[in-house]
Amino acid sequence: MESVVVxxxxxxRLHDNPALIKAIEHANAKSIPLAPLFVIDPRFAHSSFVxxxxxxxxxxxxxxxxxxxxxxxQSKLIVLKGNPVxxxxxxxxxxxxxxxxxxxxxxxxEPYALKRDxxxxxxxxxxxxxxxxxxxxxxxxxxxxxxxNGGKPPLTYKSFEGLVYSKxxxxxxxxxxxxxxxxxxxxxxxxxxxxxxxxMGYSDSDVNFSRALHGGETIAxxxxxxxxxxxxxxxxxxxxxxxxxxxxxxxxxCLSPYLxxxxxSPRLFAVRLLEIEKANPKHSKPPVSLIGQLxxxxxxxxVAFGTPNYDSMELNPICRxxxxxxxxxxxxxxxxxxxxxxxxxxxxxxxxxxEGWMHHLGRHSVACFLTxxxxxxxWEKGAKVFDRLLLDADWSLNISNWLWxxxxxxxxQYFRVYSPIAFPKKYDPSGKLVRKFLPQLSxxxxxxxxEPWKAPLKIQKECGCIIGKDYPLPIVDHALVSKxxxxxxxxxxxxxxxxxxxxxxx
DNA sequence: TATTGGTTGCGGAA
DNA sequence: TTCCGCAACCAATA
Numbered sequence: 107m108e109s110v111v112v113x114x115x116x117x118x119r120l121h122d123n124p125a126l127i128k129a130i131e132h133a134n135a136k137s138i139p140l141a142p143l144f145v146i147d148p149r150f151a152h153s154s155f156v157x158x159x160x161x162x163x164x165x166x167x168x169x170x171x172x173x174x175x176x177x178x179x180q181s182k183l184i185v186l187k188g189n190p191v192x193x194x195x196x197x198x199x200x201x202x203x204x205x206x207x208x209x210x211x212x213x214x215x216e217p218y219a220l221k222r223d224x225x226x227x228x229x230x231x232x233x234x235x236x237x238x239x240x241x242x243x244x245x246x247x248x249x250x251x252x253x254x255n256g257g258k259p260p261l262t263y264k265s266f267e268g269l270v271y272s273k274x275x276x277x278x279x280x281x282x283x284x285x286x287x288x289x290x291x292x293x294x295x296x297x298x299x300x301x302x303x304x305x306m307g308y309s310d311s312d313v314n315f316s317r318a319l320h321g322g323e324t325i326a327x328x329x330x331x332x333x334x335x336x337x338x339x340x341x342x343x344x345x346x347x348x349x350x351x352x353x354x355x356x357x358x359x360c361l362s363p364y365l366x367x368x369x370x371s372p373r374l375f376a377v378r379l380l381e382i383e384k385a386n387p388k389h390s391k392p393p394v395s396l397i398g399q400l401x402x403x404x405x406x407x408x409v410a411f412g413t414p415n416y417d418s419m420e421l422n423p424i425c426r427x428x429x430x431x432x433x434x435x436x437x438x439x440x441x442x443x444x445x446x447x448x449x450x451x452x453x454x455x456x457x458x459x460x461e462g463w464m465h466h467l468g469r470h471s472v473a474c475f476l477t478x479x480x481x482x483x484x485w486e487k488g489a490k491v492f493d494r495l496l497l498d499a500d501w502s503l504n505i506s507n508w509l510w511x512x513x514x515x516x517x518x519q520y521f522r523v524y525s526p527i528a529f530p531k532k533y534d535p536s537g538k539l540v541r542k543f544l545p546q547l548s549x550x551x552x553x554x555x556x557e558p559w560k561a562p563l564k565i566q567k568e569c570g571c572i573i574g575k576d577y578p579l580p581i582v583d584h585a586l587v588s589k590x591x592x593x594x595x596x597x598x599x600x601x602x603x604x605x606x607x608x609x610x611x612x
Numbered sequence: 613t614a615t616t617g618g619t620t621g622c623g624g625a626a
Numbered sequence: 627t628t629c630c631g632c633a634a635c636c637a638a639t640a
Contacts, residue, residue: 260637260638261636261637261638262617262618262636262637262638263618263619264617264618264637264638265637265638265639268638344619344620345619345620346619346620347620348620350620392619393618393619394619394620395619398619399619402619466619466620467620470620474621513635515636516618516636516637517618517635517636518618518635518636518637519618519621519632519633519635519636520635521621521622521631521632521633521635522620522621522622522632523621523622524620524621524622525621525622525623528621528622528623529621529622532621588622592632592633596633596634596635599635
């Protein structure tokens with residue numbers, strides 16, 4: 107018997123999922139089974155690419171999807187292991203139990219996915235299998251936005267907003283599938299269960315099981331609804347006013363990992379926000395409002411899709427070139443392992459490692475510190491660390507923000523440097539986040555919490571932590587190196603004969 | 613070609 | 627509390 111496949115990649119949800127809805131319609135029209143499929147590519151299950159927390163979050167999201175398919179739809183998630191091109195090549199063979207006639211999926215704009223999908227597209231054509239894709243990872247289709255902007259991606263948030271703003275009020279989310287009309291499963295003879303962490307090569311020590319954020323559509327929707335209950339908080343949200351020092355509860359929604367894996371539809375979130383804004387005419391506005399945050403995501407997805415070699419300083423045409431330090435391994439390692447001697451930076455990097463999450467402005471602090479602020483290390487290296495450790499690691503957004511923070515693109519006022527001391531003091535003079543993530547410093551008085559090396563030895567002894575022994579001395583003198591680095595950036599700006607974007611036009 | 617505005621810096625002066 | 631220097635940045639718009 108023939109069957110239809112809906113291939114989940116991102117978009118790990120049943121709500122507002124056009125590929126799923128269309129797959130169901132197609133299977134029902136032909137009276138054939140539907141296989142909800144996920145393909146695990148073992149290539150990525152490696153702790154040097156994807157950290158244990160992030161992989162665990164993925165497995166949790168798959169389990170939730172499987173559970174909901176079983177409980178509500180008498181179906182299940184079929185998980186196959188292998189290189190996706192090989193898996194589909196096998197699946198298209200006429201002797202395969204699925205006898206796939208059509209594949210439905212959500213389009214993915216990342217370079218890796220584009221290459222993979224074009225290979226599978228070619229393969230499908232040779233087997234006369236049709237693939238239909240839908241844009242649902244973002245609210246607006248980057249292809250269309252770039253077209254409407256004359257073939258180039260917009261390079262400022264404002265111009266992006268201008269392109270999509272009138273369309274925003276008209277968006278609608280799709281309902282979840284109707285349980286009484288859900289197609290049956292095809293007969294499967296091969297192993298198709300969700301693997302365990304151990305099977306994928308992770309050990310328990312790679313994962314913090316007691317971290318706060320856990321995967322799945324069910325938790326995603328609950329988290330969103332819980333957040334949206336407080337209308338006043340929702341309509342007065344202004345990102346720069348939220349604190350990077352707050353954790354449990356965080357000062358922001360913490361929905362980013364769910365948006366990354368598609369456990370939550372950005373369109374549904376936007377629709378719910380617009381409803382609440384409509385009922386509360388005095389609300390904050392983009393770019394700082396919650397809708398504004400979603401539009402930043404859309405903007406960065408659009409630029410990332412429309413710019414070649416986006417993740418490379420050398421080859422990305424909108425990226426300014428800097429002479430980052432070349433012997434950077436020890437510096438990057440100290441940064442990643444929370445050994446910089448700056449409590450604010452080390453606390454945030456510890457939060458990243460253990461929780462897989464950091465407030466946006468915390469990310470600014472540590473990214474600025476690694477690049478143009480203090481260590482002058484390449485943003486490409488920092489981006490790789492974030493990509494491995496963040497639950498919400500999202501290629502387009504991660505690269506965009508590193509370009510921004512290093513003043514390589516989008517942001518150019520390179521003399522605005524975050525201080526690892528003054529910046530946190532503004533939000534949290536008592537050092538809550540430092541005390542939480544760096545317990546060895548927890549007894550230091552507020553006065554010294556962001557610069558413990560300045561505490562007299564007597565106080566260090568009383569606090570049970572000798573700086574230089576129990577906690578490192580600062581690896582650089584921020585006041586000094588930040589000034590030197592501003593000069594380096596100024597030289598690089600002066601010496602480039604034209605801005606990167608103008609060079610690209612030549 | 614000039615003008616405008618830019619999610620989110622800091623430290624010191626008034 | 628607000629403004630200024632840092633040093634004159636960029637992309638989009640008119």
